[in-house]
Amino acid sequence: MPNYMPTTPASALLHIIIIGNGIAGITAARHIRKRSNHRITIVSSESTHFFSRPALMYIYMGHLTYEQTKPYHDDFWEKNRIELVHDHAHRIDTEAKAIHLQSGTQLRYDKLIVATGSIPRRLGWKGQDLQGVQGLYSLQDLQSMIDISHHIKRAVIVGGGLIGVETAEMLYSRGIPTTFLVRESRYWNSVLPNEEAEMIGRHIQEHKSIELRTNTELQEILDDGTGRVRGIVTNAGEEIPCEFVALTVGVEPNVALARASGIPVERGIVVNEFFASKIPDVYACGDCAEMQHSSDAARGRIEPLWYAARAHGECLAANICGEQHEYTRTTFFNSAKFFDIEYQTYGTVSAKLGENEATIFWQDSPSAATKRLLRIVYAKDATKRVVGCNVLNVRYRQDVCTHWIERGASIEEVLENLGAANFDPEFFAQAEAHLVAEYNRQEGKNLVLKKRRSLWNALQILSSSTA
Numbered sequence: 001m002p003n004y005m006p007t008t009p010a011s012a013l014l015h016i017i018i019i020g021n022g023i024a025g026i027t028a029a030r031h032i033r034k035r036s037n038h039r040i041t042i043v044s045s046e047s048t049h050f051f052s053r054p055a056l057m058y059i060y061m062g063h064l065t066y067e068q069t070k071p072y073h074d075d076f077w078e079k080n081r082i083e084l085v086h087d088h089a090h091r092i093d094t095e096a097k098a099i100h101l102q103s104g105t106q107l108r109y110d111k112l113i114v115a116t117g118s119i120p121r122r123l124g125w126k127g128q129d130l131q132g133v134q135g136l137y138s139l140q141d142l143q144s145m146i147d148i149s150h151h152i153k154r155a156v157i158v159g160g161g162l163i164g165v166e167t168a169e170m171l172y173s174r175g176i177p178t179t180f181l182v183r184e185s186r187y188w189n190s191v192l193p194n195e196e197a198e199m200i201g202r203h204i205q206e207h208k209s210i211e212l213r214t215n216t217e218l219q220e221i222l223d224d225g226t227g228r229v230r231g232i233v234t235n236a237g238e239e240i241p242c243e244f245v246a247l248t249v250g251v252e253p254n255v256a257l258a259r260a261s262g263i264p265v266e267r268g269i270v271v272n273e274f275f276a277s278k279i280p281d282v283y284a285c286g287d288c289a290e291m292q293h294s295s296d297a298a299r300g301r302i303e304p305l306w307y308a309a310r311a312h313g314e315c316l317a318a319n320i321c322g323e324q325h326e327y328t329r330t331t332f333f334n335s336a337k338f339f340d341i342e343y344q345t346y347g348t349v350s351a352k353l354g355e356n357e358a359t360i361f362w363q364d365s366p367s368a369a370t371k372r373l374l375r376i377v378y379a380k381d382a383t384k385r386v387v388g389c390n391v392l393n394v395r396y397r398q399d400v401c402t403h404w405i406e407r408g409a410s411i412e413e414v415l416e417n418l419g420a421a422n423f424d425p426e427f428f429a430q431a432e433a434h435l436v437a438e439y440n441r442q443e444g445k446n447l448v449l450k451k452r453r454s455l456w457n458a459l460q461i462l463s464s465s466t467a
Contacts, residue, residue, distance in 0.1 A: 156244070172339075272291070
């Protein structure tokens with residue numbers, strides 16, 4: 001893909017418009033402001049102000065208010081000279097460099113960032129557009145779910161990913177019986193290894209008002225005759241009555257605006273390693289962007305992750321301001337919560353081991369209250385370098401884990417120093433010794449876990465191993 005040169009000198013003041021006020025767009029705006037005096041306008045029809053999307057479930061559950069999910073006070077934007085436009089962009093005229101808004105207003109730009117994020121995936125089921133059928137992604141989705149919850153006697157969730165389990169916890173908090181349809185043989189075992197999938201599945205089923213149905217798919221959503229959902233039919237032909245259906249089979253890039261405006265789209269908006277699209281002065285970042293790079297076929301994919309979107313925004317801001325920064329993916333990291341089980345994953349941990357991979361894992365017994373699991377995946381070759389790890393209900397330091405993976409530390413080095421990653425409170429029972437003992441048992445070794453490290457010790461380990 002060509003690397004388009006800026007059409008305006010880097011020293012000139014530009015009007016930069018960002019469509020979308022999620023983490024990618026907001027990060028881009030903040031870092032453009034740090035680097036320049038350019039005029040910045042953010043357009044969003046979802047909300048006036050940036051809020052924490054992962055916190056939507058806590059608003060529903062009554063743990064937070066919407067105001068408490070906004071990381072910045074409302075006066076932050078004016079103080080930083082970032083203009084907020086609460087309106088819907090329905091067309092981009094890339095020739096005239098103009099954004100046409102639903103209100104009839106036109107905004108002209110020098111450079112445009114499309115950061116429209118994702119939308120819930122729909123797979124063409126009959127009845128998927130009935131009232132009471134929705135995904136859970138936007139503030140509007142949340143409000144719709146709040147409004148209908150007063151009338152729900154039973155709900156159905158379709159899809160066993162992270163949004164699905166969040167939705168199950170939300171409904172559980174209001175005492176709404178729920179049937180959870182998962183097409184795999186275990187919960188999310190297209191992503192999780194069997195032991196993790198089984199642990200999460202057991203934990204979900206401990207919540208008695210939630211019925212987890214594995215090996216079950218949605219066939220059809222039934223109409224009550226007034227345009228509202230009255231139930232669903234599974235692939236086995238069983239009818240399940242319900243007044244609410246949550247479609248949580250994943251998300252896909254929100255590219256309707258870009259496609260309608262003639263901006264090249266494949267799965268996402270096609271961009272190069274500098275986030276430039278094929279249209280001069282039009283960029284894209286976050287969930288809606290599909291990075292393609294001729295020298296690295298593996299990079300021709302989408303990164304629908306909060307952490308990646310934040311990195312996109314920061315890198316793009318540098319490029320917009322005249323610094324040529326090629327985006328480089330960092331070590332994969334994600335975190336989530338399955339009811340009471342906290343989950344962190346680093347690097348590469350696939351549902352099934354690769355041909356040249358080995359793993360060591362330990363977990364609490366199924367009856368244990370703590371429900372902890374540690375897994376490390378490493379290369380079978382002589383290096384035994386660690387390539388990934390899963391951590392459930394134990395809190396690890398991201399910088400320590402990613403450093404080990406990026407440096408190619410061996411499994412034995414990591415196991416001996418595993419206490420450096422743990423930042424659970426001192427009075428928490430430690431799990432690392434169990435994992436070391438399991439490795440010693442399997443490999444006939446006598447590794448000894450070093451004394452648990454403080455944060456200072458952990459940072460010393462990082463600095464000394466880098467040197």
